[in-house]
Amino acid sequence: MYQLLAKLNQALFPSYTKRRLDLAKASKFQLAIIGWRAWVTKRAINQ
Template sequence: MFKIIAKANKFILPSFSKQQLDISKATKWQMAIISWRYFITTRALEE
């Protein structure tokens, strides 16, 4: 299930690493997206 969500995240959510976003200057919504992607990615790797 997490692998499917991870693939959907890749297409739907923006990639801040490609935009070279400095995490210390990220807004709250950007941090929420980063946290969500991290959570899903780690769970998908555990499967």
């Protein structure tokens, strides 16, 4: 399940590391997306 979510995240949400986003200047919404992607990625790897 988490592997499917990880694939969807990759397709739907932007990659902020490729855009070189400064975390100090990121909006709350961008930080939420980063957190969500990290959580799903961690769960997909641990399965």
